[in-house]
Amino acid sequence: MKHIWITGGSGFIGSNLVLRLQEEFPEASLTVLDDFRSGSFPNLEGYRGDFVAADISRLDWDAEFRGRRPDAIFHLASITDTTLQDQKIQTHDNVEGFRRLLDYLRPEKTPIVYASSAATYGIRAGVNRIGDPLAPANAYAFSKVQLENLARKIREEEPSWKIAGLRYFNVYGPREGHKGVPASMAWHLAGQMLLGKRPRIFKNGEQKRDFVYVKDIVSMTVAAMKSGKTGVWNAGSGQPRSFNEMVEGLNGVLGTKFKPEYFPCPYPFYQPHTEADMSATQRDLGIRPKYSLEDGLRDYFESGWLTRGRPKAKTRKK
Numbered sequence: 118m119k120h121i122w123i124t125g126g127s128g129f130i131g132s133n134l135v136l137r138l139q140e141e142f143p144e145a146s147l148t149v150l151d152d153f154r155s156g157s158f159p160n161l162e163g164y165r166g167d168f169v170a171a172d173i174s175r176l177d178w179d180a181e182f183r184g185r186r187p188d189a190i191f192h193l194a195s196i197t198d199t200t201l202q203d204q205k206i207q208t209h210d211n212v213e214g215f216r217r218l219l220d221y222l223r224p225e226k227t228p229i230v231y232a233s234s235a236a237t238y239g240i241r242a243g244v245n246r247i248g249d250p251l252a253p254a255n256a257y258a259f260s261k262v263q264l265e266n267l268a269r270k271i272r273e274e275e276p277s278w279k280i281a282g283l284r285y286f287n288v289y290g291p292r293e294g295h296k297g298v299p300a301s302m303a304w305h306l307a308g309q310m311l312l313g314k315r316p317r318i319f320k321n322g323e324q325k326r327d328f329v330y331v332k333d334i335v336s337m338t339v340a341a342m343k344s345g346k347t348g349v350w351n352a353g354s355g356q357p358r359s360f361n362e363m364v365e366g367l368n369g370v371l372g373t374k375f376k377p378e379y380f381p382c383p384y385p386f387y388q389p390h391t392e393a394d395m396s397a398t399q400r401d402l403g404i405r406p407k408y409s410l411e412d413g414l415r416d417y418f419e420s421g422w423l424t425r426g427r428p429k430a431k432t433r434k435k
């Protein structure tokens with residue numbers, strides 16, 4: 118991989134991926150494509166590659182790159198605010214970005230790994246397996262299903278083209294603070310605790326999520342490219358953990374002893390459990406997540422990014 122492009126490379130997962138690729142492939146030339154709508158340049162501290170600041174859903178790819186194509190592309194650019202209800206914007210920007218990229222790459226069938234989402238499964242509780250019916254519950258999830266549909270259509274037309282989709286689950290880790298509300302539960306609860314406040318979670322805290330550390334997500338994303346395989350795989354930890362356990366884990370790394378403050382869930386239906394079945398990912402991509410929730414939170418804290426930019430705590434209750 119001499120020339121690698123990464124869309125969405127100034128975002129949370131994208132910047133972690135870019136910095137890993139720079140380390141793992143020091144000879145490669147990297148190009149990030151991002152319009153900063155939810156990304157942030159400080160995420161790319163230490164990055165030595167090129168940057169194209171453009172909205173990829175409106176970019177004229179031929180005019181911009183004039184036939185220049187990479188050896189591999191990681192496509193992570195997406196609107197990531199799942200609460201944005203505007204169906205046209207979610208679907209236009211997320212789907213047309215991918216369609217234009219596919220159109221531009223078609224002549225050389227450049228291998229692609231793209232980010233899909235566990236949101237495609239919808240709100241049904243339980244273990245999410247590849248092959249389960251998809252039931253997007255919001256416009257964001259709908260747009261991700263469209264990405265998968267586009268990739269499937271291309272696979273039928275161009276069977277030799279390597280296109281791998283990964284359904285990321287609940288990712289947390291360094292370089293996510295810029296996301297604001299859509300940042301992970303780890304980020305938000307740690308923020309409350311660092312202010313000396315009890316972490317607020319929905320009653321009774323036993324809801325479970327497949328929390329997955331961003332370093333594992335990056336490893337799975339790179340493994341999907343190296344595998345040269347085509348298809349869709351889950352990218353989670355495979356270990357659902359409760360909101361109460363998240364608070365305990367944060368207490369462990371922050372040196373606090375906060376009890377959660379429970380409040381009633383305002384939603385008529387709230388997904389009680391998400392869990393990635395990781396068997397196909399392990400079998401086909403030859404990789405398994407390494408980080409437990411506790412190990413991930415420890416690494417996150419030690420990176421400095423969990424506390425970076427936070428107001429200084431006045432009191433830290435023990």
Ligand SMILES: NC(=O)c1ccc[n+]([C@@H]2O[C@H](COP(=O)([O-])OP(=O)(O)OC[C@H]3O[C@@H](n4cnc5c(N)ncnc54)[C@H](O)[C@@H]3O)[C@@H](O)[C@H]2O)c1
Binds near residue numbers: 153
């Ligand atoms: N973080 C998670 O838990 C999670 C879960 C499931 C799927 N994903 C997917 O992973 C990918 C990365 O998400 P993230 O958490 O890093 O979010 P993020 O918001 O930090 O990153 C998305 C990046 O894409 C850029 N972008 C968006 N639309 C663009 C466009 N049209 N043109 C150019 N750049 C554009 C943004 O500026 C941002 O830098 C996304 O595709 C997201 O849907 C993330």
